[in-house]
Amino acid sequence: MPELPEVETVRSTLEVHLGQVQIKDVQVLWRNIVAQPLEDFEKIKGQKILDYKRYGKYLVFECETLTLLTHLRMVGKFYILNDDKPYDQHVHVIFSLSDGRSLQYHDTRKFGKMKVVNKQENMQYSEFNHLGKDAIDASICAYDLYEKWHPKKIHLKKMLLDQSFLAGIGNIYADEICFAVHLDPASIVYDLSKKDFENIVFHTQRILKGAILSGGTTIRSYTSSLGVHGLFQLKLNVHAQKECAVCHTPIQKIKLDGRGTYRCRSCQKKKRKRG
Ligand SMILES: [Zn+2]
Numbered sequence: 641m642p643e644l645p646e647v648e649t650v651r652s653t654l655e656v657h658l659g660q661v662q663i664k665d666v667q668v669l670w671r672n673i674v675a676q677p678l679e680d681f682e683k684i685k686g687q688k689i690l691d692y693k694r695y696g697k698y699l700v701f702e703c704e705t706l707t708l709l710t711h712l713r714m715v716g717k718f719y720i721l722n723d724d725k726p727y728d729q730h731v732h733v734i735f736s737l738s739d740g741r742s743l744q745y746h747d748t749r750k751f752g753k754m755k756v757v758n759k760q761e762n763m764q765y766s767e768f769n770h771l772g773k774d775a776i777d778a779s780i781c782a783y784d785l786y787e788k789w790h791p792k793k794i795h796l797k798k799m800l801l802d803q804s805f806l807a808g809i810g811n812i813y814a815d816e817i818c819f820a821v822h823l824d825p826a827s828i829v830y831d832l833s834k835k836d837f838e839n840i841v842f843h844t845q846r847i848l849k850g851a852i853l854s855g856g857t858t859i860r861s862y863t864s865s866l867g868v869h870g871l872f873q874l875k876l877n878v879h880a881q882k883e884c885a886v887c888h889t890p891i892q893k894i895k896l897d898g899r900g901t902y903r904c905r906s907c908q909k910k911k912r913k914r915g
Contacts, residue, residue, distance in 0.1 A: 643809065647696075650712070654743070662738035683756055684706055695774055700765075772803065792829045796823055800818070813848060813851070815903070824908045
């Protein structure tokens with residue numbers, strides 16, 4: 641599943657390869673990708689894409705007066721083609737562009753979603769109301785997060801995956817963040833200290849920014865935006881690994897709140913509140 645760094649890679653790739661281009665026409669081949677009446681979605685016709693943005697795992701195409709919000713979900717990706725014939729049977733939405741090319745949304749699972757909304761200053765879209773700050777936002781305050789989250793008796797990993805904590809972290813990076821802060825993903829948030837929250841914010845941003853620099857991971861189904869396979873394999877320390885990169889203990893795979901989770905029993909400890 642594309643997480644923040646992968647979506648950022650798609651964003652910057654589209655920005656470079658498409659630039660400011662007008663959407664001349666749109667064909668919806670699989671209705672359920674569009675999360676609104678088709679006539680509202682089709683209002684994007686004639687709009688010029690001015691800016692490619694991202695919030696958490698959302699890719700945001702800001703046009704003149706409207707904005708296209710897209711979420712790739714499990715395996716969605718975009719192709720840029722030189723005509724507007726569908727690349728294959730997994731293409732569900734085709735945007736024909738003024739330069740003769742097309743932007744094609746490809747999704748073998750059909751879980752992705754798209755919506756056209758009125759353009760808002762500073763991405764104040766109601767669709768983002770349930771999200772926390774973007775996980776690499778420089779204004780994130782670890783103490784504010786501590787105040788809000790530390791009373792909760794949930795697993796650390798569940799908090800990291802909750803998009804209302806920070807937007808953009810998924811299963812792979814949640815495991816890597818727990819490893820970096822030396823905490824067992826099954827630690828209870830209630831037992832964590834302010835210092836732990838500081839470490840979590842610091843390492844979340846360090847890991848996600850590092851992954852953006854290397855172009856995101858390409859684990860299993862995910863490929864970078866333009867059908868490029870396997871170019872950017874990020875070095876992971878714990879997720880889907882056989883042995884710990886630090887102490888060489890075999891990595892344990894468990895199910896935690898229904899999600900496959902990797903941990904090193906030697907490097908990652910469960911916190912207990914003192915007293
Ligand atoms: Zn270890």
